[in-house]
Amino acid sequence: MQVTRQADYAIRAIYYLATLGPNKRAATSQIAKQQHIPPSFLAKIISQLSVAGLLHTSRGARGGVTLARNPEDITMLDVVESIDGPIQLNECVTDSHGCIFQDECPMRDLWCDIQDILVKRLQNTTFADFVKPQ
Numbered sequence: 049m050q051v052t053r054q055a056d057y058a059i060r061a062i063y064y065l066a067t068l069g070p071n072k073r074a075a076t077s078q079i080a081k082q083q084h085i086p087p088s089f090l091a092k093i094i095s096q097l098s099v100a101g102l103l104h105t106s107r108g109a110r111g112g113v114t115l116a117r118n119p120e121d122i123t124m125l126d127v128v129e130s131i132d133g134p135i136q137l138n139e140c141v142t143d144s145h146g147c148i149f150q151d152e153c154p155m156r157d158l159w160c161d162i163q164d165i166l167v168k169r170l171q172n173t174t175f176a177d178f179v180k181p182q
Contacts, residue, residue, distance in 0.1 A: 058127050060083040063179075065114065066179045073106075125170035140153065
């Protein structure tokens with residue numbers, strides 16, 4: 049499993065906004081430059097994060113992008129799943145009937161445990177964990 053480049057860019061964009069402080073806006077061009085994200089790719093990501101309720105966007109001279117929630121209320125899981133959808137290490141984790149071995153597979157429990165650990169870790173990690181107090 050590998051986090052997609054799009055999810056990685058989304059994480060970097062949210063992180064950058066979290067470091068700016070409460071209610072601070074940034075232009076998408078500023079985020080793209082600071083986080084080394086192709087601007088055209090970032091526009092699509094910003095749109096997805098906005099639809100997911102993680103960002104607010106506004107146009108115009110005083111426009112830009114802001115976090116829709118406080119950094120302590122945005123988890124890594126929120127961001128990854130808003131871009132890539134639900135985490136699924138193996139198809140059998142969510143649908144044991146999708147495998148010819150079904151519940152008799154000796155590896156299914158391992159896949160389920162690993163996915164549970166990963167999801168819980170991402171769910172328990174917020175962007176406040178990465179931002180140093182001012």
